[in-house]
Amino acid sequence: MVSNIPFSIPEYSLDRDCTTLSRHVLQQLQSFSPDAQDLSAIMSRIALAGKLIARRLSKAGLMADVLGFTGETNVQGESVKKMDVFANEVFISVFKQSGLVCRLASEEMDKPYYIPENCPIGRYTLLYDPIDGSSNVDINLNVGSIFAIRQQEDNDLDGEAQDLLQNGRKQIAAGYILYGPSTILVYSIGRGVHAFVLDPSLGEFILAQENIIIPDHGPIYSTNEGNFWQWDEAIRDYTRYVHRHDGYTARYSGALVGDIHRILMQGGVFLYPGTVKNPQGKLRLIYETAPLAFLIEQAGGKASDGVTNLLDIVPDKLHTRTPLVIGSIEDVKLVESFIADRRHRDRV
Secondary structure, eight states: OOOOSOOOOOHHHHHHHTOBHHHHHHHHHTOOSHHHHHHHHHHHHHHHHHHHHHHHHHTTTTSTTSSSEEEEEOTTSOEEEHHHHHHHHHHHHHHTTSSSEEEEEETTSSSOEEOTTTTTTOOEEEEEEEEETGGGGGGTOOEEEEEEEEEOOSOOTTSOOGGGOSOGGGEEEEEEEEESSSEEEEEESSSOOEEEEEETTTTEEEEEESSOOOOSSOSEEEOOGGGGGGSOHHHHHHHHHHHHSTTOEEOOOSOHHHHHHHHHHHOEEEEEOOOSSOTTOSEEIIIIIHHHHHHHHHTTOEEESSSSBGGGOOOSSTTOEEOEEEESHHHHHHHHHHHHHHHHHHHO
């Protein structure tokens, strides 16, 4: 017996399943222009890098030469882990012969990596931290990748990439990939913040949440209190304040991307201040703090070094470091008020 009821497809749910990252970028730009297609293709390549890194991480305990240190140090004098090297090479490999990106600049490399065959047509630069929180890899905790895209602004004939020494408002896109129970990619092209989850059965990042807005205030403060006595007195004042007031909860994983994702979704503040040993902190402006500041501002939050908006800071070198205060607008302003008050008292 043939039913007279017409066959129907749940259009909304199916359409959502079909909203891949590359499609979403084009929808955001409302254009199929060459520039829009380039940006969509770059995001697709970043997603491919994320898939390759996620696959490697999922087998980390079963494969040789994945865990542990290489025995080398990077340009910052930090010990290099094997996963750092692999992830950095992944980003380079996925953009070779793509025609999309002329330069890649990473915190793992002293100078940018140039792809000459791309440079005549690929006028973009990818800035990235290939694996943030790599010390978590060996103990199976979450890690992440941070990225930003900038337009190349000169011919860079001397190979010094001086046009990258501009403030974070020159970024045209930024985001991160969080490798955890699921692999999540969060990005912004200056039109809100959107999250995608990797569907292993499809091999695609599928839209999970659009136009994420960070709460104006949240209960979480995230910082490494093991450095308490190395901090400036203003940060210690703030820490004492949250200790003495109800409604605050400490959460800190040691992986920047994971902690920022929690703040983005639940509200609160993340702090990575300078210390006596490292007055400027340890986070890199163009690879970490500026991309995250771009993202958080797009979600309605705020990011600063405690005094100056991070997107207004101009680096004097590729590996410039900054302190970081980032998250819900009210919570960041509260931290800044402690810093301003302490500076005022020191001047009097």
